[in-house]
Amino acid sequence: MDDNTMSGPLLLVGCGNMGRAMLRGWLDAGFICADAVHVVEPAVSLREEAGALGVRTHVSTETLEPGFKAALAIFAVKPQVMAAALPAYRPHVAEGVTVSIAAGIPLASIAAGLGEVAIVRAMPNTPAAIGKGSIVLCANERASAAQIASVTGLLSANGTVHRVESEAAIDAATAISGSGPAYVFHFIECLADAGVNLGLPAPLALALARETVEGAGALAMATGTPPSDLRRQVTSPGGTTEAALTVLMGDEGLRDVMRKAAVAAHRRAVELAGNISA
Numbered sequence: 001m002d003d004n005t006m007s008g009p010l011l012l013v014g015c016g017n018m019g020r021a022m023l024r025g026w027l028d029a030g031f032i033c034a035d036a037v038h039v040v041e042p043a044v045s046l047r048e049e050a051g052a053l054g055v056r057t058h059v060s061t062e063t064l065e066p067g068f069k070a071a072l073a074i075f076a077v078k079p080q081v082m083a084a085a086l087p088a089y090r091p092h093v094a095e096g097v098t099v100s101i102a103a104g105i106p107l108a109s110i111a112a113g114l115g116e117v118a119i120v121r122a123m124p125n126t127p128a129a130i131g132k133g134s135i136v137l138c139a140n141e142r143a144s145a146a147q148i149a150s151v152t153g154l155l156s157a158n159g160t161v162h163r164v165e166s167e168a169a170i171d172a173a174t175a176i177s178g179s180g181p182a183y184v185f186h187f188i189e190c191l192a193d194a195g196v197n198l199g200l201p202a203p204l205a206l207a208l209a210r211e212t213v214e215g216a217g218a219l220a221m222a223t224g225t226p227p228s229d230l231r232r233q234v235t236s237p238g239g240t241t242e243a244a245l246t247v248l249m250g251d252e253g254l255r256d257v258m259r260k261a262a263v264a265a266h267r268r269a270v271e272l273a274g275n276i277s278a
């Protein structure tokens with residue numbers, strides 16, 4: 001494998017929301033050929049959806065060839081099913097590198113299910129489907145520099161990859177970028193609701209809310225200007241934005257709510273670590 005192409009079979013275990021988002025990102029970017037990808041997905045409708053992308057699909061490991069060896073395996077199943085799912089893959093992942101995107105599940109717990117193999121723990125988010133995701137990853141000591149480079153190359157089809165040395169940073173990132181798209185989508189819902197409350201037709205309110213989030217995000221990325229400066233550029237003294245920010249930035253305002261929300265997500269990630277044998 002070189003930095004951004006795969007030279008052996010790729011095994012995707014679980015093709016639900018996140019597995020499908022990542023698969024779409026790899027295929028659309030041309031980082032992998034569909035016929036080099038094997039997807040194991042028990043749900044028939046999701047398996048058919050994956051099959052329509054040209055990949056080979058399996059209901060379980062039983063239809064993988066007995067000698068099948070994945071160059072790279074990605075586990076995109078729920079944290080609660082990881083412990084039960086991992087052992088069946090042992091013979092298929094021993095020679096390659098395994099990536100887990102399961103929230104909260106530590107590298108050591110994954111090794112307990114798969115054996116002492118090269119493992120990368122990654123936390124992506126759903127914008128990965130269009131190459132706009134954030135991916136944070138760390139690896140165990142079995143993973144070679146070349147294997148980490150291969151994983152980084154593949155996942156760069158899904159967005160920006162950030163390598164961290166500590167698993168604690170993965171749990172923190174889960175609460176920020178992993179879950180973060182849901183916070184932003186809820187913000188869009190709330191902004192659109194506020195527009196309807198002020199008398200705008202619902203479709204216009206939703207269009208304005210979506211465009212505002214897209215435009216503000218793009219401006220923040222394009223300029224690199226600190227968000228606090230960009231905020232001040234919108235805020236005329238004595239104007240409308242200041243009136244709104246007095247509410248949003250008041251006691252128990254958005255900063256406080258956001259912190260509490262992220263702490264709750266982080267706490268859950270840490271709790272899920274205990275679920276590997278549940």
Ligand SMILES: NC(=O)c1ccc[n+]([C@@H]2O[C@H](COP(=O)([O-])OP(=O)(O)OC[C@H]3O[C@@H](n4cnc5c(N)ncnc54)[C@H](O)[C@@H]3O)[C@@H](O)[C@H]2O)c1
Pocket residue numbers: 013014015016017018019040041042043046075076077078079081084085101102103123124125126178179
């Ligand atoms: N959805 C997100 O935004 C997101 C972001 C980052 C990380 N994650 C992580 O990704 C993982 C999957 O999350 P999701 O939202 O895609 O869940 P999901 O339920 O949509 O997908 C999981 C899929 O795994 C399949 N599955 C269950 N047991 C299996 C097995 N033994 N072998 C193969 N497939 C099996 C299920 O049928 C399901 O389709 C979770 O561990 C989650 O923590 C999700």
